Amino acid sequence: xxxxxxxxxxxxxxxxxxxxxxxxxxxxxxxxxxxxxxxxxxxxxxxxxxxxxxxxxxxxxxxxxxxxxxxxxxxxxxxxxxxxxxxxxxxxxxxxxxxxxxxxxxxxxxxxxxxxxxx
Amino acid sequence: xxxxxxxxxxxxxxxxxxxxxxxxxxxxxxxxxxxxxxxxxxxxxxxxxxxxxxxxxxxxxxxxxxxxxxxxxxxxxxxxxxxxxxxxxxxxxxxxxxxxxxxxxxxxxxx
Amino acid sequence: xxxxxxxxxxxxxxxxxxxxxxxxxxxxxxxxxxxxxxxxxxxxxxxxxxxxxxxxxxxxxxxxxxxxxxxxxxxxxxxxxxxxxxxxxxxxxxxxxxxxxxxxxxxxxxxxxxxxxxxxxxx
Amino acid sequence: xxxxxxxxxxxxxxxxxxxxxxxxxxxxxxxxxxxxxxxxxxxxxxxxxxxxxxxxxxxxxxxxxxxxxxxxxxxxxxxxxxxxxxxxxxxxxxxxx
Numbered sequence: 001x002x003x004x005x006x007x008x009x010x011x012x013x014x015x016x017x018x019x020x021x022x023x024x025x026x027x028x029x030x031x032x033x034x035x036x037x038x039x040x041x042x043x044x045x046x047x048x049x050x051x052x053x054x055x056x057x058x059x060x061x062x063x064x065x066x067x068x069x070x071x072x073x074x075x076x077x078x079x080x081x082x083x084x085x086x087x088x089x090x091x092x093x094x095x096x097x098x099x100x101x102x103x104x105x106x107x108x109x110x111x112x113x114x115x116x117x118x119x
Numbered sequence: 120x121x122x123x124x125x126x127x128x129x130x131x132x133x134x135x136x137x138x139x140x141x142x143x144x145x146x147x148x149x150x151x152x153x154x155x156x157x158x159x160x161x162x163x164x165x166x167x168x169x170x171x172x173x174x175x176x177x178x179x180x181x182x183x184x185x186x187x188x189x190x191x192x193x194x195x196x197x198x199x200x201x202x203x204x205x206x207x208x209x210x211x212x213x214x215x216x217x218x219x220x221x222x223x224x225x226x227x228x229x230x
Numbered sequence: 231x232x233x234x235x236x237x238x239x240x241x242x243x244x245x246x247x248x249x250x251x252x253x254x255x256x257x258x259x260x261x262x263x264x265x266x267x268x269x270x271x272x273x274x275x276x277x278x279x280x281x282x283x284x285x286x287x288x289x290x291x292x293x294x295x296x297x298x299x300x301x302x303x304x305x306x307x308x309x310x311x312x313x314x315x316x317x318x319x320x321x322x323x324x325x326x327x328x329x330x331x332x333x334x335x336x337x338x339x340x341x342x343x344x345x346x347x348x349x350x351x352x353x
Numbered sequence: 354x355x356x357x358x359x360x361x362x363x364x365x366x367x368x369x370x371x372x373x374x375x376x377x378x379x380x381x382x383x384x385x386x387x388x389x390x391x392x393x394x395x396x397x398x399x400x401x402x403x404x405x406x407x408x409x410x411x412x413x414x415x416x417x418x419x420x421x422x423x424x425x426x427x428x429x430x431x432x433x434x435x436x437x438x439x440x441x442x443x444x445x446x447x448x449x450x
Contacts, residue, residue, distance in 0.1 A: 001442045003441065003442075008450070015359075015385045015386075016359075016385075019359075019384065019385060022415070022434050023434060023437060023438065023441075025434070026433075026434035026435050026437065026438045027438045027441075029435070030435060030438050030439070030442075032438065032442065112442075113441055113442065113445065113446065114446065115441050115446055116446065116448045116450070117448075118448065118450045119450055
């Protein structure tokens with residue numbers, strides 16, 4: 001089974017990103033494929049590389065980058081939502097690309113199931 | 120922020136050359152932007168630009184190419200409502216290039 | 231392609247405009263998806279029915295007016311637009327208050343259409 | 354269909370709206386703040402109990418645990434992330450955000 005993941009909320013402010021991360025991990029562990037992970041609305045902030053939470057908390061951006069590297073995941077930040085919010089290639093973590101909403105459409109068409117996390 | 124100068128006035132444009140403030144647009148600005156794009160404005164070119172501006176006025180978006188051709192066909196006739204005709208007028212992409220000259224934001228569907 | 235036929239996608243609009251960005255950016259998603267020419271439906275439920283309220287004027291709050299753009303949905307190939315009658319009634323709206331002619335249906339109808347979808351996206 | 358509800362019923366109408374749309378045999382997963390609906394002894398208990406009779410209702414264990422909810426409404430099944438994944442694999446998801 002191939003999942004597409006859509007993340008609609010920013011980091012820390014809402015549990016959505018954590019739920020999405022836990023879901024993605026569990027899906028990979030169960031042997032499923034991830035077609036792509038798309039960040040939209042304030043979700044675009046999840047991959048901001050300057051975030052620096054205290055040492056005793058999770059680093060949401062780093063965590064996504066590590067998962068992406070380990071499993072060769074396709075992480076996509078929406079260019080329209082990103083531009084509006086000051087997210088550009090210079091301020092995002094590695095293993096993430098900025099691309100258009102068309103990519104979300106492609107994920108919806110290619111994946112067997114879409115799973116959405118948000119507020 | 121980049122800018123262009125038309126009739127002695129500095130107008131802000133974004134990195135791709137789209138007008139930043141839509142109210143800065145006038146026919147001289149359109150001619151300037153067209154020249155930058157290597158497009159010589161004829162009546163047929165103006166027809167498309169005016170169509171886009173009216174569409175934007177009504178719906179607050181610049182239509183993507185498929186919708187643009189359909190809508191132009193409906194209003195101006197089938198000989199004009201096709202991609203070939205529009206690309207001949209605006210080789211850089213009818214939606215993208217004509218929108219820029221019309222002083223509109225980049226059409227939805229191009230991001 | 232995951233399917234050997236058109237993918238059925240429903241946009242489930244449940245948020246009101248302006249108070250948050252969901253309705254506006256949801257509309258952007260609908261219009262971009264249209265380029266992929268699949269089978270689209272939109273449902274306006276709960277506060278989402280306010281998205282289609284006519285005579286809105288956002289000039290006083292300094293936000294971009296976008297609700298008029300819902301009128302292009304049909305041109306963009308989102309031909310099935312369902313509005314939940316109970317949500318409208320609860321909020322004191324009648325079809326005359328909306329900017330486009332829509333099919334006012336009950337929740338069960340929306341639920342049955344929902345059950346046929348491959349993808350449901352919430353905005 | 355898998356309906357996911359992540360809102361507390363005390364704050365928002367997501368669960369009520371979900372229940373108005375669910376069809377017999379649909380699955381409903383309560384997670385994030387949605388798990389407050391699964392807590393035993395709340396004013397929504399009878400509503401959730403009734404729902405659990407009509408649909409398959411689940412609550413996400415890690416979210417219950419994080420919020421200190423140990424007694425849950427009869428008929429609600431606890432599932433973990435692996436269970437969530439299995440539900441999402443078997444059903445089209447409708448998120449009630």
